[in-house]
Amino acid sequence: MDTVDDHRHFYKRSASRITIFAHIFGILSLILMLVWLLHYRGGLNLDSASSSRVFNVHPFLMFFGFIFFAGEAMMAYKTVLADHDTQKFVHFFFHLVAITLGIVGIHATFKFHDKARLKHMYSLHSWIGMATFCLYILQWLFGMALYLFPRPMGTRARFVPWHITGGRALLYMAICAAETGLMEKVTFLDIHYNREARLVNFLGLSILLFGLTVDISVALARHV
Amino acid sequence: MDTVDDHRHFYKRSASRITIFAHIFGILSLILMLVWLLHYRGGLNLDSASSSRVFNVHPFLMFFGFIFFAGEAMMAYKTVLADHDTQKFVHFFFHLVAITLGIVGIHATFKFHDKARLKHMYSLHSWIGMATFCLYILQWLFGMALYLFPRPMGTRARFVPWHITGGRALLYMAICAAETGLMEKVTFLDIHYNREARLVNFLGLSILLFGLTVDISVALARHV
Numbered sequence: 116m117d118t119v120d121d122h123r124h125f126y127k128r129s130a131s132r133i134t135i136f137a138h139i140f141g142i143l144s145l146i147l148m149l150v151w152l153l154h155y156r157g158g159l160n161l162d163s164a165s166s167s168r169v170f171n172v173h174p175f176l177m178f179f180g181f182i183f184f185a186g187e188a189m190m191a192y193k194t195v196l197a198d199h200d201t202q203k204f205v206h207f208f209f210h211l212v213a214i215t216l217g218i219v220g221i222h223a224t225f226k227f228h229d230k231a232r233l234k235h236m237y238s239l240h241s242w243i244g245m246a247t248f249c250l251y252i253l254q255w256l257f258g259m260a261l262y263l264f265p266r267p268m269g270t271r272a273r274f275v276p277w278h279i280t281g282g283r284a285l286l287y288m289a290i291c292a293a294e295t296g297l298m299e300k301v302t303f304l305d306i307h308y309n310r311e312a313r314l315v316n317f318l319g320l321s322i323l324l325f326g327l328t329v330d331i332s333v334a335l336a337r338h339v
Numbered sequence: 340m341d342t343v344d345d346h347r348h349f350y351k352r353s354a355s356r357i358t359i360f361a362h363i364f365g366i367l368s369l370i371l372m373l374v375w376l377l378h379y380r381g382g383l384n385l386d387s388a389s390s391s392r393v394f395n396v397h398p399f400l401m402f403f404g405f406i407f408f409a410g411e412a413m414m415a416y417k418t419v420l421a422d423h424d425t426q427k428f429v430h431f432f433f434h435l436v437a438i439t440l441g442i443v444g445i446h447a448t449f450k451f452h453d454k455a456r457l458k459h460m461y462s463l464h465s466w467i468g469m470a471t472f473c474l475y476i477l478q479w480l481f482g483m484a485l486y487l488f489p490r491p492m493g494t495r496a497r498f499v500p501w502h503i504t505g506g507r508a509l510l511y512m513a514i515c516a517a518e519t520g521l522m523e524k525v526t527f528l529d530i531h532y533n534r535e536a537r538l539v540n541f542l543g544l545s546i547l548l549f550g551l552t553v554d555i556s557v558a559l560a561r562h563v
Contacts, residue, residue: 238522242544
């Protein structure tokens with residue numbers, strides 16, 4: 116009943132179930148985000164003359180580009196049904212997709228600020244978001260240098276706990292950035308009590324649950 | 340150079356250094372919080388006739404009561420210089436302090452809403468915060484039931500990964516709640532570009548760094 120193998124089996128089953136929930140919360144967040152931006156906020160278009168439609172590209176890409184792909188990349192390292200080199204490559208490549216789409220998403224908000232004559236980088240959201248994104252690129256570069264190119268096994272092993280802990284910290288920092296961003300937008304729009312505000316609250320909860328389930332599934336999978 | 344013992348020594352040194360940084364960021368956040376509330380926000384008093392001074396008890400106790408003691412409790416489990424039973428008891432007791440002060444902090448914001456005739460529980464911040472606090476109490480009860488009272492070793496061991504992963508998830512949820520709270524307050528006060536807003540941004544960063552350093556120090560200490 117209580118052997119190490121039983122524990123492993125228990126964690127493996129729990130991890131794979133929670134991975135499914137992570138995918139579900141990822142897709143749910145995408146749907147809620149699209150309903151919000153398309154139905155309540157007039158759609159999204161990076162080349163629009165309307166500054167708010169330019170802005171709307173930002174939350175969409177920061178979630179569905181950056182956070183979603185980063186989370187999927189973290190889970191892919193263990194869950195992609197292929198040999199370990201392929202899992203590693205998918206892990207690496209999804210993070211690259213996250214960075215690329217994240218850059219476009221950040222560009223969208225700078226473009227919006229320019230159009231609406233607002234200052235850049237003044238809010239707590241922008242500070243957390245930019246710090247997260249810069250550290251994320253650094254983590255990706257370190258990961259590539261250490262684990263994609265030939266290195267002595269000792270060096271690789273030594274930095275595994277740092278790579279895992281750092282990656283998880285960055286996931287939660289990105290979630291913090293998303294939540295502060297939604298909070299800022301809703302407070303700024305002054306729509307506290309209506310349907311749209313409630314939709315955004317559910318979007319925020321769903322993004323938080325995506326982050327939590329990604330972290331928990333990855334953490335439990337390490338005990339398998 | 341690259342033996343398992345060397346790695347352990349490396350993690351142990353890193354963990355104890357990062358623990359020091361965690362204490363520093365905790366104290367720094369307390370100082371920034373007090374400067375903000377006393378210098379810019381007119382002080383804090385739960386029995387004041389001024390609704391804003393009643394409100395100010397909320398951010399103070401949710402950080403210095405709830406988050407600070409929860410973080411210190413997480414680190415105490417390994418870092419208190421005493422036998423393991425004492426470490427466990429300090430871990431348990433600090434979480435109890437966090438819950439007690441957290442309840443007073445939550446009471447303060449409900450009292451503020453009543454005084455200022457605002458609705459309760461409408462914002463994303465309140466949803467994340469309340470979810471975090473309720474799950475935190477559940478985690479504390481489970482922890483007490485499993486690890487403070489006599490249980491079969493197998494049962495205890497089986498739930499260790501859950502207890503650790505859940506605790507960490509709750510730490511980050513609490514950090515998210517704090518950041519959204521600060522973001523809400525600053526956006527609501529409409530003080531985006533001034534000194535006070537910059538102070539609150541630094542407070543937010545410092546609280547985030549407290550959370551990150553607590554998580555990293557606890558995670559690395561497990562590899563020792």
